[in-house]
Amino acid sequence: MNSGRPTVVVATDPDGALHVLASSVRSGAARAGLADLDARRPSSGALGDLFAPTRLRSEEDLVDFLVHLAPLRAPHAALCGDEGELDVVVRHVTRGAALPSVVPAPLGRRLVVHTSGPPAELDGRALLFASERAPGGPWWAPIGDVPFDVLALGALLEAAGLFGRGARASVATPFEEHAGPWLADVGAGLDDAARAFAAALGEALLVEPVATGPGPLRGRAVEGDDGARVVVTRPGHDGPAFEWPCARWFAPAIVDIGVASSDALAPYRFLLFDGPRGHPPVLTRAVGARRWIASRDDLRAVEGFAPSTAPSTAPNTAPEELAR
Amino acid sequence: MSAAAAPPAEEFVEIVLAREHAQVGSAGVEAVARARVVVQRAGRRERWRSGGVGTLERALEAWPREPFPDLLDTVERTFADLPSRVALTADQLAWFARHAPATFRRFVDDHVLVQRDACYALVRGSAGVRFAWRPAGPVRVDARAAPLFELAHAVALGRLGTLDGGAALDAEAHALVRDALLALWVHGRLPADVEWLASARALGRRGARDGARLVEDPERGPLALRLESGERSLDLDQTPPADTPAAVVRVAVAWLLESDAPTGDELFVDPSGQHARTSA
Numbered sequence: 360m361n362s363g364r365p366t367v368v369v370a371t372d373p374d375g376a377l378h379v380l381a382s383s384v385r386s387g388a389a390r391a392g393l394a395d396l397d398a399r400r401p402s403s404g405a406l407g408d409l410f411a412p413t414r415l416r417s418e419e420d421l422v423d424f425l426v427h428l429a430p431l432r433a434p435h436a437a438l439c440g441d442e443g444e445l446d447v448v449v450r451h452v453t454r455g456a457a458l459p460s461v462v463p464a465p466l467g468r469r470l471v472v473h474t475s476g477p478p479a480e481l482d483g484r485a486l487l488f489a490s491e492r493a494p495g496g497p498w499w500a501p502i503g504d505v506p507f508d509v510l511a512l513g514a515l516l517e518a519a520g521l522f523g524r525g526a527r528a529s530v531a532t533p534f535e536e537h538a539g540p541w542l543a544d545v546g547a548g549l550d551d552a553a554r555a556f557a558a559a560l561g562e563a564l565l566v567e568p569v570a571t572g573p574g575p576l577r578g579r580a581v582e583g584d585d586g587a588r589v590v591v592t593r594p595g596h597d598g599p600a601f602e603w604p605c606a607r608w609f610a611p612a613i614v615d616i617g618v619a620s621s622d623a624l625a626p627y628r629f630l631l632f633d634g635p636r637g638h639p640p641v642l643t644r645a646v647g648a649r650r651w652i653a654s655r656d657d658l659r660a661v662e663g664f665a666p667s668t669a670p671s672t673a674p675n676t677a678p679e680e681l682a683r
Numbered sequence: 684m685s686a687a688a689a690p691p692a693e694e695f696v697e698i699v700l701a702r703e704h705a706q707v708g709s710a711g712v713e714a715v716a717r718a719r720v721v722v723q724r725a726g727r728r729e730r731w732r733s734g735g736v737g738t739l740e741r742a743l744e745a746w747p748r749e750p751f752p753d754l755l756d757t758v759e760r761t762f763a764d765l766p767s768r769v770a771l772t773a774d775q776l777a778w779f780a781r782h783a784p785a786t787f788r789r790f791v792d793d794h795v796l797v798q799r800d801a802c803y804a805l806v807r808g809s810a811g812v813r814f815a816w817r818p819a820g821p822v823r824v825d826a827r828a829a830p831l832f833e834l835a836h837a838v839a840l841g842r843l844g845t846l847d848g849g850a851a852l853d854a855e856a857h858a859l860v861r862d863a864l865l866a867l868w869v870h871g872r873l874p875a876d877v878e879w880l881a882s883a884r885a886l887g888r889r890g891a892r893d894g895a896r897l898v899e900d901p902e903r904g905p906l907a908l909r910l911e912s913g914e915r916s917l918d919l920d921q922t923p924p925a926d927t928p929a930a931v932v933r934v935a936v937a938w939l940l941e942s943d944a945p946t947g948d949e950l951f952v953d954p955s956g957q958h959a960r961t962s963a
Contacts, residue, residue: 419880419881419882422879422881423878423879423880423881426873426879426881427872427873427875427879430871430872431866431867431871431872431873433871433929434867434868434906434921434923434929435923435929435932437905437906438905438906438923440905462881463881463884464879464881465867465873465879465886465899466867466899466905466906467899467901467905
């Protein structure tokens with residue numbers, strides 16, 4: 360059902376720009392009859408273009424992207440007075456502005472945009488993480504309505520610098536208000552204190568690259584029945600210890616995030632939280648967003664989704680330039 | 684080059700050329716082509732071999748290589764009492780016109796020309812293009828108006844004309860129109876460096892907000908385009924020829940815009956669009 364509809368999976372960053380996580384592949388054999396002439400054009404199909412992540416600054420950019428994704432209609436069909444509607448699917452995994460439903464495309468055609476939310480498997484159980492290699496810099500966002508302790512872990516990862524320097528969240532967490540006064544209390548140059556604080560958080564999360572040597576602050580994680588707490592202390596001081604309750608995590612998942620932050624080809628990751636409904640969620644895996652989307656059978660069956668990174672299973676095998 | 688359309692004669696001798704290009708001959712022979720001679724007389728159609736059978740090899744040869752125009756002399760001498768016809772494809776006729784003018788002149792003057800295989804023919808030159816349907820049978824050329832081909836040829840030559848204020852169009856405007864025509868008519872895909880501006884219904888070069896734009900004009904027609912550059916504009920007509928298959932239009936536009944030297948040859952396409960030959 361619905362097979363062959365061009366599909367694009369997007370997320371909105373804190374600035375309101377859309378990031379393309381995955382998209383259908385353009386088929387070179389869409390027009391039967393002649394060999395694909397696009398292949399002769401030297402500018403097309405460059406590997407860099409193919410894999411480059413795409414950031415769309417406006418709705419018009421999204422329409423432009425969709426028009427490039429879909430095959431153009433035959434000009435002769437336009438002459439026949441054919442309506443020429445084309446269904447495209449935009450799957451929005453984070454919250455963002457509503458998209459226009461019908462937009463004009465070349466040769467008098469109309470794109471009918473069907474917008475849908477995140478897949479049920481992710482809804483409320485995952486964070487989206489864009490590394491510093493993503494266009495526009497690092498950021499993260501919750502997918503659907505996630506529990507507060509999951510948001511709290513996201514804020515902790517951000518503060519520890521795992522998403523890259525200067526990462527921003529598309530949701531407000533009270534982490535800053537909570538950590539700010541404590542840091543001011545530590546004093547001794549707020550920049551140094553912030554750096555030591557990030558190192559201590561990394562130490563608590565068991566992140567080796569971030570916790571470089573013993574700093575003036577120490578961090579550790581305390582696991583409980585319904586979640587975890589990160590505690591930061593100052594050795595030799597009896598002052599207040601910083602405490603931050605959040606969801607629990609598996610150490611290998613944190614390692615996965617560290618690896619992902621330098622991956623230019625796959626800058627978007629889903630941080631997946633498992634555990635039965637009603638039980639406290641646990642961060643178990645960080646997986647490439649493109650790969651995860653491409654591997655979902657339900658997406659392919661329901662939306663006619665042709666994954667852009669699985670050439671062995673994709674029905675269309677001639678990906679071409681999609682990115683700018 | 685149209686010959687007098689004679690009614691199909693009951694009796695005639697016909698020189699049929701194989702469907703391949705002839706070759707330039709040597710030592711006084713203008714051209715060499717694979718051909719057979721067929722005599723139709725008293726309701727029977729028979730093969731005739733110039734110079735007899737000769738060798739076994741010659742007897743077995745389905746399409747012997749024959750010298751031109753010598754074969755015409757032989758046939759005229761042998762069958763002086765019969766009207767003679769020459770059957771060949773449109774691209775072969777164009778080849779003779781270009782490479783064997785003496786033979787071509789005798790084809791036209793002394794024989795009824797019969798075209799094998801119907802085709803569409805597109806001729807381009809420095810003055811413009813001519814597009815025609817050429818049915819099989821006695822040679823006939825049905826010219827058809829093709830504003831799309833005129834436009835593509837003008838773009839290939841870099842002579843799109845001037846904007847309404849008299850300003851000449853630059854190379855970037857030509858490149859935009861060229862990319863758009865190729866995308867719309869040939870590839871069916873927009874290239875990455877051409878963007879679609881949905882609010883203006885226009886195609887433009889990506890990253891060049893002030894550059895030329897190709898705007899759709901639905902009020903003038905479903906395929907009407909207007910090239911806009913600054914305050915000035917130029918209406919473009921990309922109407923395809925009538926009664927011509929889309930596959931043929933596609934091949935013709937690709938040939939006009941993508942071949943190396945954009946003047947002075949002919950394209951012949953069969954109605955399926957699968958088989959295209961040039962006169963080169």
